Amino acid sequence: MRYRIDSDLxxxxxxxxxxxxxxxxxxxxxxxxxEQENAPVVENTIxxxxxxxxxxxxxxxxxxxxxxxLETSFFQSxxxxxxxxxxxxxxxxxxxxxxxxxxxxxxxxxxxxxxxxLIPGPRIYSAGNVIGAxxxxxxxxxxxxxIFQRYIATKESFxxxxxxxxxxxxxxxxxxxxxxxxxIKYCASGGVMSEIDHPIHQQFSNEEQKAIxxxxxxxxxxxxxHCHGSPGIQAAxxxxxxxxxxxxxxxxxxxxxxxxxxxxxxxTRYIIDKLHNAALKMGxxxxxxxxxxxxxxxHLESLKIAIKMGVTIALGTDIFFTGPGGPITHGDNAKExxxxxxxxxKPEEAIKTAxxxxxxxxxxxAPKSGILKQGYDADMLLLSKNPLEDITILQNRExxxxxxxxxxxx
Numbered sequence: 001m002r003y004r005i006d007s008d009l010x011x012x013x014x015x016x017x018x019x020x021x022x023x024x025x026x027x028x029x030x031x032x033x034x035e036q037e038n039a040p041v042v043e044n045t046i047x048x049x050x051x052x053x054x055x056x057x058x059x060x061x062x063x064x065x066x067x068x069x070l071e072t073s074f075f076q077s078x079x080x081x082x083x084x085x086x087x088x089x090x091x092x093x094x095x096x097x098x099x100x101x102x103x104x105x106x107x108x109x110x111x112x113x114x115x116x117x118l119i120p121g122p123r124i125y126s127a128g129n130v131i132g133a134x135x136x137x138x139x140x141x142x143x144x145x146x147i148f149q150r151y152i153a154t155k156e157s158f159x160x161x162x163x164x165x166x167x168x169x170x171x172x173x174x175x176x177x178x179x180x181x182x183x184i185k186y187c188a189s190g191g192v193m194s195e196i197d198h199p200i201h202q203q204f205s206n207e208e209q210k211a212i213x214x215x216x217x218x219x220x221x222x223x224x225x226h227c228h229g230s231p232g233i234q235a236a237x238x239x240x241x242x243x244x245x246x247x248x249x250x251x252x253x254x255x256x257x258x259x260x261x262x263x264x265x266x267x268t269r270y271i272i273d274k275l276h277n278a279a280l281k282m283g284x285x286x287x288x289x290x291x292x293x294x295x296x297x298x299h300l301e302s303l304k305i306a307i308k309m310g311v312t313i314a315l316g317t318d319i320f321f322t323g324p325g326g327p328i329t330h331g332d333n334a335k336e337x338x339x340x341x342x343x344x345x346k347p348e349e350a351i352k353t354a355x356x357x358x359x360x361x362x363x364x365x366a367p368k369s370g371i372l373k374q375g376y377d378a379d380m381l382l383l384s385k386n387p388l389e390d391i392t393i394l395q396n397r398e399x400x401x402x403x404x405x406x407x408x409x410x
Contacts, residue, residue, distance in 0.1 A: 013355030054098030054379030056358020059316025089121030091331035189232030200229030222363030
Protein backbone atom coordinates (compact mmCIF):
# COMPACT_ATOMS: atom_id res chain seq x y z
CA MET A 1 0.00 0.00 0.00
CA ARG A 2 1.26 3.47 -0.93
CA TYR A 3 -0.04 6.63 0.69
CA ARG A 4 0.95 10.17 1.60
CA ILE A 5 0.84 12.01 4.95
CA ASP A 6 0.82 15.82 4.97
CA SER A 7 1.69 17.42 8.30
CA ASP A 8 1.91 20.94 9.67
CA LEU A 9 4.97 19.85 11.65
CA UNK A 10 7.36 16.97 11.02
CA UNK A 11 9.50 15.85 13.98
CA UNK A 12 12.20 13.80 12.28
CA UNK A 13 13.56 12.03 15.37
CA UNK A 14 17.18 13.17 15.08
CA UNK A 15 16.67 16.49 16.88
CA UNK A 16 15.42 18.28 13.74
CA UNK A 17 11.88 19.33 12.83
CA UNK A 18 10.36 21.28 9.95
CA UNK A 19 6.98 22.72 8.97
CA UNK A 20 4.60 21.76 6.15
CA UNK A 21 6.16 18.41 5.42
CA UNK A 22 5.13 15.24 3.63
CA UNK A 23 5.90 11.59 4.31
CA UNK A 24 5.17 9.02 1.61
CA UNK A 25 4.85 5.41 2.70
CA UNK A 26 5.32 2.50 0.34
CA UNK A 27 4.32 -0.78 2.01
CA UNK A 28 6.38 -1.03 5.22
CA UNK A 29 9.03 1.64 4.60
CA UNK A 30 9.34 5.37 4.04
CA UNK A 31 9.71 6.40 0.39
CA UNK A 32 9.89 10.19 0.72
CA UNK A 33 10.42 12.84 3.42
CA UNK A 34 10.40 16.51 2.54
CA GLU A 35 8.45 19.70 1.98
CA GLN A 36 4.91 19.35 0.69
CA GLU A 37 5.54 21.43 -2.40
CA ASN A 38 8.27 19.01 -3.51
CA ALA A 39 6.40 15.80 -2.74
CA PRO A 40 5.09 13.44 -5.42
CA VAL A 41 1.34 13.36 -5.91
CA VAL A 42 -0.29 10.34 -4.25
CA GLU A 43 -4.03 9.74 -4.43
CA ASN A 44 -4.43 8.43 -0.88
CA THR A 45 -3.51 11.31 1.47
CA ILE A 46 -3.81 11.74 5.25
CA UNK A 47 -3.70 15.12 7.01
CA UNK A 48 -2.28 15.57 10.53
CA UNK A 49 -1.09 18.51 12.67
CA UNK A 50 2.08 16.69 13.83
CA UNK A 51 3.95 13.58 12.76
CA UNK A 52 6.88 11.92 14.52
CA UNK A 53 8.51 8.47 14.55
CA UNK A 54 7.06 5.66 16.57
CA UNK A 55 8.82 5.65 19.92
CA UNK A 56 11.38 3.22 21.33
CA UNK A 57 11.37 1.84 24.87
CA UNK A 58 14.99 0.76 25.53
CA UNK A 59 14.61 -0.84 28.97
CA UNK A 60 11.47 -2.81 29.77
CA UNK A 61 10.62 -6.23 31.20
CA UNK A 62 7.62 -8.35 30.23
CA UNK A 63 7.48 -10.64 33.26
CA UNK A 64 3.80 -11.10 34.11
CA UNK A 65 4.55 -10.17 37.74
CA UNK A 66 1.90 -8.42 39.82
CA UNK A 67 4.09 -7.64 42.84
CA UNK A 68 7.53 -6.15 43.39
CA UNK A 69 8.81 -9.53 44.57
CA LEU A 70 10.57 -11.77 42.04
CA GLU A 71 10.02 -14.66 44.45
CA THR A 72 6.34 -14.76 43.49
CA SER A 73 7.26 -16.08 40.04
CA PHE A 74 8.60 -19.19 41.78
CA PHE A 75 5.05 -20.17 42.68
CA GLN A 76 3.36 -19.32 39.36
CA SER A 77 3.42 -21.04 36.00
CA UNK A 78 5.31 -19.58 33.06
CA UNK A 79 2.10 -19.95 31.07
CA UNK A 80 0.19 -17.60 33.39
CA UNK A 81 3.01 -15.07 33.49
CA UNK A 82 3.28 -15.12 29.70
CA UNK A 83 -0.46 -14.67 29.20
CA UNK A 84 -0.46 -11.66 31.51
CA UNK A 85 2.36 -10.15 29.47
CA UNK A 86 0.16 -10.10 26.36
CA UNK A 87 -1.81 -7.26 27.96
CA UNK A 88 1.42 -5.37 28.59
CA UNK A 89 2.77 -5.44 25.03
CA UNK A 90 -0.61 -4.21 23.76
CA UNK A 91 -0.55 -1.27 26.17
CA UNK A 92 2.98 -0.33 25.15
CA UNK A 93 1.94 -0.22 21.49
CA UNK A 94 -1.18 1.83 22.27
CA UNK A 95 1.05 4.33 24.10
CA UNK A 96 2.92 5.01 20.85
CA UNK A 97 5.90 2.69 21.31
CA UNK A 98 6.41 0.64 18.18
CA UNK A 99 9.72 -0.89 19.31
CA UNK A 100 10.97 -2.23 22.63
CA UNK A 101 14.38 -3.41 23.77
CA UNK A 102 13.37 -5.87 26.46
CA UNK A 103 16.25 -6.54 28.85
CA UNK A 104 14.95 -9.69 30.53
CA UNK A 105 11.59 -11.47 30.45
CA UNK A 106 9.22 -13.16 28.01
CA UNK A 107 10.11 -10.88 25.10
CA UNK A 108 11.59 -13.55 22.81
CA UNK A 109 8.36 -15.57 22.90
CA UNK A 110 6.06 -12.55 22.77
CA UNK A 111 7.87 -11.23 19.72
CA UNK A 112 7.29 -14.49 17.87
CA UNK A 113 3.54 -14.24 18.53
CA UNK A 114 3.51 -10.60 17.43
CA UNK A 115 5.36 -11.44 14.20
CA UNK A 116 2.86 -14.23 13.54
CA UNK A 117 0.03 -11.69 13.85
CA LEU A 118 -1.52 -13.49 16.82
CA ILE A 119 -1.30 -10.59 19.29
CA PRO A 120 -0.87 -6.82 18.83
CA GLY A 121 2.37 -5.36 20.07
CA PRO A 122 5.59 -3.54 19.22
CA ARG A 123 8.70 -5.06 17.72
CA ILE A 124 10.61 -6.62 20.61
CA TYR A 125 14.37 -7.03 20.76
CA SER A 126 14.88 -9.19 23.83
CA ALA A 127 17.85 -10.20 25.97
CA GLY A 128 16.19 -13.37 27.21
CA ASN A 129 17.63 -13.90 30.71
CA VAL A 130 19.68 -11.30 32.58
CA ILE A 131 23.06 -12.81 33.44
CA GLY A 132 24.17 -12.31 37.05
CA ALA A 133 26.64 -13.70 39.54
CA UNK A 134 25.68 -16.03 42.37
CA UNK A 135 24.47 -13.84 45.22
CA UNK A 136 24.04 -10.93 42.83
CA UNK A 137 21.14 -9.02 41.36
CA UNK A 138 19.82 -11.89 39.20
CA UNK A 139 19.72 -14.30 42.16
CA UNK A 140 16.75 -14.86 44.49
CA UNK A 141 18.56 -14.73 47.81
CA UNK A 142 15.70 -16.02 49.96
CA UNK A 143 15.80 -19.41 48.22
CA UNK A 144 18.38 -22.12 48.92
CA UNK A 145 20.95 -21.96 46.13
CA UNK A 146 20.43 -25.53 44.93
CA ILE A 147 16.67 -24.99 44.70
CA PHE A 148 17.13 -21.73 42.78
CA GLN A 149 19.57 -23.38 40.38
CA ARG A 150 17.11 -26.19 39.66
CA TYR A 151 14.34 -23.61 39.30
CA ILE A 152 16.07 -21.52 36.62
CA ALA A 153 17.17 -24.69 34.84
CA THR A 154 13.53 -25.73 34.33
CA LYS A 155 11.78 -22.33 34.20
CA GLU A 156 11.69 -21.34 30.55
CA SER A 157 11.58 -17.58 30.92
CA PHE A 158 12.61 -16.46 34.38
CA UNK A 159 13.96 -12.93 34.20
CA UNK A 160 17.48 -13.86 35.33
CA UNK A 161 20.11 -16.57 35.39
CA UNK A 162 23.39 -16.98 37.27
CA UNK A 163 26.88 -17.79 36.09
CA UNK A 164 30.31 -17.68 37.74
CA UNK A 165 33.73 -17.63 36.13
CA UNK A 166 34.78 -16.96 32.56
CA UNK A 167 33.71 -20.37 31.24
CA UNK A 168 30.21 -20.11 32.73
CA UNK A 169 29.57 -16.59 31.46
CA UNK A 170 30.69 -17.66 27.99
CA UNK A 171 28.15 -20.47 28.07
CA UNK A 172 25.43 -18.23 29.49
CA UNK A 173 25.86 -15.72 26.66
CA UNK A 174 25.81 -18.55 24.12
CA UNK A 175 22.64 -19.92 25.74
CA UNK A 176 20.86 -16.58 25.36
CA UNK A 177 21.94 -16.39 21.72
CA UNK A 178 20.70 -19.96 21.15
CA UNK A 179 17.34 -18.97 22.65
CA UNK A 180 17.00 -16.05 20.23
CA UNK A 181 18.35 -13.05 22.17
CA UNK A 182 19.05 -9.92 20.12
CA UNK A 183 20.90 -8.11 22.92
CA ILE A 184 22.81 -9.37 25.98
CA LYS A 185 22.18 -8.01 29.49
CA TYR A 186 24.26 -8.62 32.59
CA CYS A 187 24.56 -7.14 36.08
CA ALA A 188 27.77 -5.17 36.61
CA SER A 189 26.61 -3.95 40.03
CA GLY A 190 24.17 -4.86 42.76
CA GLY A 191 20.55 -3.78 42.61
CA VAL A 192 17.63 -2.48 44.63
CA MET A 193 15.10 -5.32 44.41
CA SER A 194 17.58 -8.08 45.34
CA GLU A 195 18.22 -8.66 49.00
CA ILE A 196 21.85 -9.07 50.06
CA ASP A 197 23.80 -7.24 47.37
CA HIS A 198 24.51 -3.52 47.44
CA PRO A 199 23.80 -1.22 44.46
CA ILE A 200 27.24 0.38 44.70
CA HIS A 201 29.28 -2.82 44.70
CA GLN A 202 30.71 -4.22 41.47
CA GLN A 203 29.48 -7.67 40.43
CA PHE A 204 31.46 -9.96 38.13
CA SER A 205 35.21 -9.55 37.88
CA ASN A 206 36.76 -7.47 35.13
CA GLU A 207 37.71 -10.71 33.38
CA GLU A 208 34.14 -12.06 33.52
CA GLN A 209 32.70 -8.81 32.17
CA LYS A 210 35.24 -8.73 29.36
CA ALA A 211 34.31 -12.32 28.49
CA ILE A 212 30.59 -11.47 28.31
CA UNK A 213 31.21 -8.60 25.90
CA UNK A 214 33.76 -10.58 23.91
CA UNK A 215 31.35 -13.48 23.35
CA UNK A 216 28.47 -11.15 22.46
CA UNK A 217 30.71 -9.29 20.01
CA UNK A 218 31.29 -12.50 18.08
CA UNK A 219 27.58 -12.57 17.30
CA UNK A 220 27.47 -8.78 16.71
CA UNK A 221 25.23 -8.36 19.74
CA UNK A 222 25.29 -5.20 21.85
CA UNK A 223 25.67 -5.61 25.61
CA UNK A 224 23.63 -3.78 28.23
CA UNK A 225 25.11 -3.51 31.72
CA HIS A 226 22.93 -3.00 34.80
CA CYS A 227 25.02 -0.51 36.80
CA HIS A 228 24.26 1.67 39.81
CA GLY A 229 27.64 2.14 41.52
CA SER A 230 30.68 3.84 40.03
CA PRO A 231 32.88 0.70 40.29
CA GLY A 232 30.41 -1.27 38.16
CA ILE A 233 30.07 1.56 35.66
CA GLN A 234 33.86 1.82 35.35
CA ALA A 235 34.25 -1.93 34.86
CA ALA A 236 31.46 -2.03 32.25
CA UNK A 237 32.99 0.85 30.31
CA UNK A 238 36.37 -0.93 30.34
CA UNK A 239 34.69 -4.16 29.17
CA UNK A 240 33.23 -2.38 26.14
CA UNK A 241 29.47 -2.45 26.74
CA UNK A 242 27.10 -0.52 24.49
CA UNK A 243 24.74 0.76 27.19
CA UNK A 244 24.81 1.57 30.90
CA UNK A 245 21.45 0.95 32.56
CA UNK A 246 20.46 3.23 35.50
CA UNK A 247 23.91 4.83 36.10
CA UNK A 248 23.02 6.06 39.59
CA UNK A 249 26.56 6.99 40.60
CA UNK A 250 27.72 8.43 37.31
CA UNK A 251 30.46 11.06 37.66
CA UNK A 252 31.68 13.67 35.21
CA UNK A 253 34.81 11.61 34.63
CA UNK A 254 32.79 8.48 33.84
CA UNK A 255 30.41 10.50 31.67
CA UNK A 256 33.38 11.74 29.63
CA UNK A 257 34.59 8.16 29.17
CA UNK A 258 31.12 7.17 27.94
CA UNK A 259 31.16 10.00 25.41
CA UNK A 260 34.62 9.03 24.15
CA UNK A 261 33.59 5.38 23.72
CA UNK A 262 30.13 6.13 22.30
CA UNK A 263 28.38 4.38 25.21
CA UNK A 264 24.69 5.14 25.76
CA UNK A 265 22.99 5.80 29.10
CA UNK A 266 19.51 4.39 29.71
CA UNK A 267 18.55 6.21 32.93
CA THR A 268 15.18 4.60 33.92
CA ARG A 269 14.24 7.54 36.15
CA TYR A 270 10.59 6.45 35.95
CA ILE A 271 11.11 3.28 37.99
CA ILE A 272 13.41 4.97 40.51
CA ASP A 273 10.85 7.68 41.18
CA LYS A 274 7.81 5.40 41.21
CA LEU A 275 9.32 2.78 43.53
CA HIS A 276 10.62 5.48 45.85
CA ASN A 277 7.27 7.25 46.13
CA ALA A 278 5.03 4.17 46.23
CA ALA A 279 7.19 1.85 48.34
CA LEU A 280 4.74 1.39 51.21
CA LYS A 281 1.70 1.05 48.94
CA MET A 282 3.47 -1.61 46.90
CA GLY A 283 4.66 -3.60 49.89
CA UNK A 284 8.35 -3.29 49.09
CA UNK A 285 10.54 -5.18 51.57
CA UNK A 286 12.49 -3.06 54.03
CA UNK A 287 15.87 -3.82 52.44
CA UNK A 288 14.63 -2.53 49.07
CA UNK A 289 13.09 0.60 50.61
CA UNK A 290 16.38 1.42 52.32
CA UNK A 291 18.42 0.89 49.17
CA UNK A 292 16.03 3.03 47.14
CA UNK A 293 16.37 5.86 49.65
CA UNK A 294 20.14 5.60 49.28
CA UNK A 295 20.24 5.99 45.51
CA UNK A 296 17.18 8.20 44.87
CA UNK A 297 18.77 11.68 45.01
CA UNK A 298 22.11 10.50 43.62
CA HIS A 299 20.38 9.00 40.57
CA LEU A 300 18.78 12.34 39.71
CA GLU A 301 22.15 14.05 40.11
CA SER A 302 23.67 11.51 37.71
CA LEU A 303 20.95 12.15 35.15
CA LYS A 304 21.67 15.88 35.31
CA ILE A 305 25.40 15.20 34.88
CA ALA A 306 24.74 13.09 31.80
CA ILE A 307 22.52 15.75 30.24
CA LYS A 308 24.96 18.56 31.02
CA MET A 309 27.96 16.61 29.68
CA GLY A 310 26.16 15.50 26.51
CA VAL A 311 26.07 11.74 27.07
CA THR A 312 23.86 10.00 24.51
CA ILE A 313 20.66 8.98 26.30
CA ALA A 314 17.97 6.49 25.26
CA LEU A 315 14.56 6.36 26.88
CA GLY A 316 14.05 3.42 29.22
CA THR A 317 11.60 3.03 32.10
CA ASP A 318 12.41 -0.39 33.66
CA ILE A 319 8.68 -1.15 33.96
CA PHE A 320 8.36 -4.79 35.04
CA PHE A 321 4.80 -4.97 36.42
CA THR A 322 1.78 -6.34 34.63
CA GLY A 323 -1.86 -5.32 34.43
CA PRO A 324 -3.81 -2.10 34.87
CA GLY A 325 -4.51 0.01 37.93
CA GLY A 326 -1.14 -0.06 39.68
CA PRO A 327 1.31 2.77 40.40
CA ILE A 328 3.64 1.22 37.80
CA THR A 329 2.18 -0.05 34.55
CA HIS A 330 3.14 -0.67 30.95
CA GLY A 331 1.70 2.10 28.82
CA ASP A 332 3.14 4.83 31.06
CA ASN A 333 6.43 4.70 29.16
CA ALA A 334 6.31 8.26 27.78
CA LYS A 335 6.37 9.66 31.32
CA GLU A 336 10.13 9.04 31.31
CA UNK A 337 10.51 12.00 28.95
CA UNK A 338 9.13 14.42 31.52
CA UNK A 339 11.94 13.51 33.92
CA UNK A 340 14.53 14.34 31.26
CA UNK A 341 13.02 17.73 30.49
CA UNK A 342 12.76 18.55 34.21
CA UNK A 343 16.44 17.60 34.57
CA UNK A 344 17.46 20.14 31.92
CA UNK A 345 16.94 18.50 28.53
CA LYS A 346 15.21 20.36 25.70
CA PRO A 347 11.98 18.73 24.41
CA GLU A 348 13.45 18.03 20.96
CA GLU A 349 16.39 16.23 22.56
CA ALA A 350 14.06 14.33 24.87
CA ILE A 351 12.08 13.11 21.87
CA LYS A 352 15.35 12.05 20.25
CA THR A 353 16.00 9.75 23.25
CA ALA A 354 12.73 7.98 22.41
CA UNK A 355 13.21 7.89 18.64
CA UNK A 356 16.57 8.18 16.88
CA UNK A 357 18.63 7.07 19.88
CA UNK A 358 16.57 3.96 20.60
CA UNK A 359 17.91 1.73 17.79
CA UNK A 360 21.48 2.70 18.69
CA UNK A 361 21.18 0.60 21.85
CA UNK A 362 21.32 -2.50 19.61
CA UNK A 363 24.74 -1.63 18.24
CA UNK A 364 25.62 -3.33 14.97
CA UNK A 365 22.16 -4.92 14.82
CA ALA A 366 20.39 -1.57 14.92
CA PRO A 367 17.45 -1.54 12.48
CA LYS A 368 16.57 1.40 10.24
CA SER A 369 14.06 2.79 12.69
CA GLY A 370 13.34 5.74 14.96
CA ILE A 371 13.86 8.42 12.29
CA LEU A 372 11.61 9.71 9.52
CA LYS A 373 14.02 9.10 6.67
CA GLN A 374 13.88 7.47 3.25
CA GLY A 375 14.36 3.71 3.50
CA TYR A 376 13.55 3.55 7.19
CA ASP A 377 10.72 1.58 8.82
CA ALA A 378 7.34 3.26 8.41
CA ASP A 379 6.70 3.46 12.18
CA MET A 380 5.01 6.77 12.94
CA LEU A 381 2.71 8.63 15.29
CA LEU A 382 0.15 11.15 14.05
CA LEU A 383 -0.48 13.69 16.80
CA SER A 384 -3.13 16.34 17.37
CA LYS A 385 -0.79 18.50 19.50
CA ASN A 386 2.86 19.53 19.45
CA PRO A 387 5.06 17.75 22.03
CA LEU A 388 7.88 20.23 21.40
CA GLU A 389 5.72 22.75 23.25
CA ASP A 390 4.77 20.37 26.06
CA ILE A 391 6.49 17.00 26.41
CA THR A 392 3.63 15.63 28.55
CA ILE A 393 1.43 15.61 25.43
CA LEU A 394 2.95 12.20 24.62
CA GLN A 395 1.64 10.77 27.91
CA ASN A 396 -1.99 11.20 26.84
CA ARG A 397 -3.18 8.67 24.27
CA GLU A 398 -5.98 11.01 23.22
CA UNK A 399 -3.30 13.14 21.57
CA UNK A 400 -2.23 10.22 19.36
CA UNK A 401 -4.73 10.09 16.51
CA UNK A 402 -3.01 7.23 14.66
CA UNK A 403 -0.22 4.74 15.35
CA UNK A 404 1.46 3.34 12.25
CA UNK A 405 3.69 0.26 12.48
CA UNK A 406 5.38 -1.10 9.35
CA UNK A 407 3.14 1.17 7.28
CA UNK A 408 -0.07 -0.24 8.75
CA UNK A 409 -2.41 1.78 10.96
CA UNK A 410 -2.89 -0.22 14.17
